[in-house]
Amino acid sequence: MEHQEDDPANLLLAAGKYPGVPIREVAAQIKARQKAKNKIPSWYQDSAIIFPPALSMEQCSSESTAKLKSEWLKGDKLVDLTGGAGVDTYFLSRRFNQTCYVEKNPALSLLAKHNFARLQAAHIQVHTADALDFLKRNKHPVDWIYIDPARRNEANTKVFRLSDCQPDVTKIQETLFQHTDNVLVKTSPMLDIKMAVKELGQVRKIYVVAVKNEVKEVLYALCRGHESSPDIEALNVLSSGEKDSFSFNSNGESAARMSLDYPQEYLYEPNAAILKAGGFRIIGEYFNLSKLHQHSHLFTSNDYVENFPGRKFKILAVCKYDKKEIQAQIADRKANITTRNFPYSVDVIRKKTRLKPGGDTYVFATTNMDRRLILLVCNKISPVN
Numbered sequence: 533m534e535h536q537e538d539d540p541a542n543l544l545l546a547a548g549k550y551p552g553v554p555i556r557e558v559a560a561q562i563k564a565r566q567k568a569k570n571k572i573p574s575w576y577q578d579s580a581i582i583f584p585p586a587l588s589m590e591q592c593s594s595e596s597t598a599k600l601k602s603e604w605l606k607g608d609k610l611v612d613l614t615g616g617a618g619v620d621t622y623f624l625s626r627r628f629n630q631t632c633y634v635e636k637n638p639a640l641s642l643l644a645k646h647n648f649a650r651l652q653a654a655h656i657q658v659h660t661a662d663a664l665d666f667l668k669r670n671k672h673p674v675d676w677i678y679i680d681p682a683r684r685n686e687a688n689t690k691v692f693r694l695s696d697c698q699p700d701v702t703k704i705q706e707t708l709f710q711h712t713d714n715v716l717v718k719t720s721p722m723l724d725i726k727m728a729v730k731e732l733g734q735v736r737k738i739y740v741v742a743v744k745n746e747v748k749e750v751l752y753a754l755c756r757g758h759e760s761s762p763d764i765e766a767l768n769v770l771s772s773g774e775k776d777s778f779s780f781n782s783n784g785e786s787a788a789r790m791s792l793d794y795p796q797e798y799l800y801e802p803n804a805a806i807l808k809a810g811g812f813r814i815i816g817e818y819f820n821l822s823k824l825h826q827h828s829h830l831f832t833s834n835d836y837v838e839n840f841p842g843r844k845f846k847i848l849a850v851c852k853y854d855k856k857e858i859q860a861q862i863a864d865r866k867a868n869i870t871t872r873n874f875p876y877s878v879d880v881i882r883k884k885t886r887l888k889p890g891g892d893t894y895v896f897a898t899t900n901m902d903r904r905l906i907l908l909v910c911n912k913i914s915p916v917n
Contacts, residue, residue, distance in 0.1 A: 564584065573595060574595060584616070588617045588640060593619050593718075597741050598620050599623050600769070601620060602624050604739070605678070608675055610677075611712075612634060612677075612679075614678075614679050614680045615644055615658075617643075618633060618648065620680065622647075622653055631653075633648070634659045636661060637660075641659070642660075644658055673712060676715070677711065677715045679699070679718070681697035681700070708754075714753065714754070717732065719750050721748060723750065725740075729782075734759075735758065736755040736763070737764070737765065738750065738751070738762050739752075740805045742808070744771055745804045746804060761781055763779060764780055764785075768803040768805045776842070778841045782810075788813035788817040790817070792824070792901040793901065794824075794900060795850050795906070797833065797847060798834070798835075799845040799847050800821060801845075802815055802841065803843075807829060816831050819831070824898055824900050824901060825873055825901055830896060846910060850908055851907040852906065858907050861909045867888075867909075868889070869897060871898070872896060873898055873899045876897070894910045894911070
């Protein structure tokens with residue numbers, strides 16, 4: 533596309549230069565395409581793909597997370613009840629013989645139909661319908677139902693509680709299980725996991741997905757009649773495309789042994805997916821690590837654990853929360869500061885210690901097992917290629 537790198541705002545201001553051209557629609561498409569460059573790169577490469585409005589682009593899955601989900605589900609028939617932009621539908625469909633895309637917005641379903649044809653996904657059937665209306669007409673059981681409820685209310689404000697999303701999965705779950713034994717529900721990463729499990733029930737497995745250490749999605753695999761505690765898989769997609777993965781059972785976390793100790797040779801910070809998943813004790817037990825404090829969620833050891841799923845550091849010094857003491861350890865007065873279980877913010881710490889951002893030194897402001905405030909001066913250990 534000739535203008536795909538143009539500023540959409542400037543294009544709107546210059547609308548008078550292009551008489552007869554629907555500039556508003558063109559600008560919206562350029563803006564969506566620019567967002568898709570990193571979010572859905574394989575679609576971005578095809579100039580014939582049409583992208584949805586900004587709101588749909590915001591909620592739709594990225595290509596990397598959609599591909600992850602396609603590794604979890606397979607079978608003969610899949611129904612995506614909240615088709616939207618069709619990104620999840622397309623990638624999930626690769627493991628099914630037949631896929632039904634369901635979307636009540638006619639404009640979105642028309643767009644998806646065009647894109648599926650362009651992507652040569654003839655096995656995807658497009659249905660312009662409300663989710664429950666589609667299910668009423670569906671007479672055949674399906675292997676999986678996928679649902680990603682809209683997280684905007686009538687005032688167009690972001691919401692995350694299940695009862696505020698549309699459709700409310702907790703109210704239609706019985707209907708869903710009349711058509712399948714398996715449902716995958718995508719929720720906001722802000723939703724409390726324990727609350728979601730309690731409200732949903734019959735949760736067999738939970739997937740917490742982070743990309744470059746930022747949690748993007750939390751998904752719940754429901755299985756009809758399932759009663760035991762769910763398994764949890766925390767995944768972090770790295771910049772290289774590889775995945776850090778750690779799995780545990782929710783009951784296993786509460787029963788895990790927790791060892792506390794003072795800072796040793798190495799420091800470990802679990803990735804964001806593990807922290808969101810609540811693996812605060814079991815990760816330490818699994819890798820034979822000690823915590824600095826029950827609520828600090830930082831771990832330490834004398835022997836280096838290379839395959840720990842998160843950031844790893846060599847501890848150079850342990851300081852009190854004192855300007856002179858910390859400055860004596862950092863010659864250039866530059867450090868990357870992280871707080872864990874610490875009463876003061878990074879800005880407050882910088883004002884007190886006069887440490888500037890940047891450099892190769894990392895400082896963790898935290899609380900030790902004796903409830904004392906400490907600053908850990910560290911060097912980050914780069915991953916082995």
